[in-house]
Amino acid sequence: MPKPLIDAATLAERLASGAPTTLLDASFDLADPAAGERAWAAGHLPGALYLHLDRDLADHAPAPDGRFRGRHPLPAREAFAATLGRFGVGPATAVVVHDRQGGVYAARAWWMLRWLGHAEVAVLDGGVAAWTAAGHPLSSEPPPAPTPAAPYPAGASLVASIDADALGARLGTLRLIDARAPERFRGEVEPLDPIAGHIPGALNRPFKDNLDAQGRFLPPDALRAAFVPLLGGAPAADVVHQCGSGVTACHNLLAMDAAGLAGSALYPGSWSEWCADATRPIAIG
Numbered sequence: 001m002p003k004p005l006i007d008a009a010t011l012a013e014r015l016a017s018g019a020p021t022t023l024l025d026a027s028f029d030l031a032d033p034a035a036g037e038r039a040w041a042a043g044h045l046p047g048a049l050y051l052h053l054d055r056d057l058a059d060h061a062p063a064p065d066g067r068f069r070g071r072h073p074l075p076a077r078e079a080f081a082a083t084l085g086r087f088g089v090g091p092a093t094a095v096v097v098h099d100r101q102g103g104v105y106a107a108r109a110w111w112m113l114r115w116l117g118h119a120e121v122a123v124l125d126g127g128v129a130a131w132t133a134a135g136h137p138l139s140s141e142p143p144p145a146p147t148p149a150a151p152y153p154a155g156a157s158l159v160a161s162i163d164a165d166a167l168g169a170r171l172g173t174l175r176l177i178d179a180r181a182p183e184r185f186r187g188e189v190e191p192l193d194p195i196a197g198h199i200p201g202a203l204n205r206p207f208k209d210n211l212d213a214q215g216r217f218l219p220p221d222a223l224r225a226a227f228v229p230l231l232g233g234a235p236a237a238d239v240v241h242q243c244g245s246g247v248t249a250c251h252n253l254l255a256m257d258a259a260g261l262a263g264s265a266l267y268p269g270s271w272s273e274w275c276a277d278a279t280r281p282i283a284i285g
Helices: 007-018 033-042 077-085 103-117 129-133 163-169 221-230 249-258 270-274
Strands: 022-025 095-098 121-124 176-178 239-242
Touching: 007 129, 033 163, 077 103, 077 221, 095 103, 095 129, 103 163, 103 249, 121 129, 176 221, 221 249, 239 270
Parallel strands: 022 095, 095 121, 176 239
Antiparallel strands: none
16 A cells, blocks of 8 residues: 555555555544534545544543643553554554545544554545545445454554653754744744744744645655755654644654655644643744
8 A cells, every 4th residue: 555645546446446445534623623523424435434633543631740741642552552443453454544634634643553553554645625526426324333353452653752851851952843834833823822932943844835735745856855954964863743732743744754754753742732831941933
C-alpha cells in the first residue's frame, strides 16, 4: 500500500480488488465536536468506521500529578491499543484514514497508529472530497460492525515524541516548528487557549500551506523545498513539531514524511500545555 499518502484512484482499485483494507473516517470540527460524526453518518466511504478525536484519539482524564496535559492529550498506549482492537485492527491490517478537513484529523490518527507501531497505514490524499471528485460513491448505510481483535500488541513506536520538561531542557538546541496560523503564532489573537504567543525559538509553518487549492498535499519536491530551509541544516531527528494541542502538528509531520524527511518528533501537549505553566517562557511577535 502506498505510504504515507494514497490517492483516491489507487484506493478505489485496492478496494475493488478485494484487498483487505480498514477505512477510518476521522472527520472533526473543534467548534462542534459532534459535526464530524454527523457528516460520517450522512455519507461516508463505503465500509468506513468513525474515529472521534475526543473519544478515540485523546484522553482528557487529569494527569496523576494533576498537571494540565493540553486540550487533546494522548491516551495511554494501552488504551489506544484497546481502541484499535475494537475497530478490528491488528498488526497486519492495512488502514486508510481520511477526513473532510484537508487531512488534519486523519494525520493525527496516522501518527497515533505509527506511535503504536503500526506500519500499514496511509492517509487518503484529499479525503472525502477527493473520493467524490473522482466519481466514487458515499454510503449512508451503517458499516458492518468490525470483528473485534485483541488489543494491539505492544511494540516499538515508529515515531518520536517529547514531553514539556524534556522540550524545555532542550530549548535552543532543537528546531521547533509550530503549525498554527500566523496570527496565533505571533500572539495577535488566541481563540482557544488562555495565553497568546509561541514557544521561544519556534518557527512558523502553518499546516494549511501543505495543501493545494483542492485540499491535497503538495508534491513531495514542493514540500521538501518548503521544509528544508526550516531545518537549518539540522537532521529531521532534531526537529520537534507542535501546534495548539498536538493535532495540526501531525499534518506537518505527515508532510515531512511525504517529502522524504521522516524522523522528527511531536510535542503532544503543544501550546495549550506549554502556556498553562506560568514558569515556562513565552514569546510574542
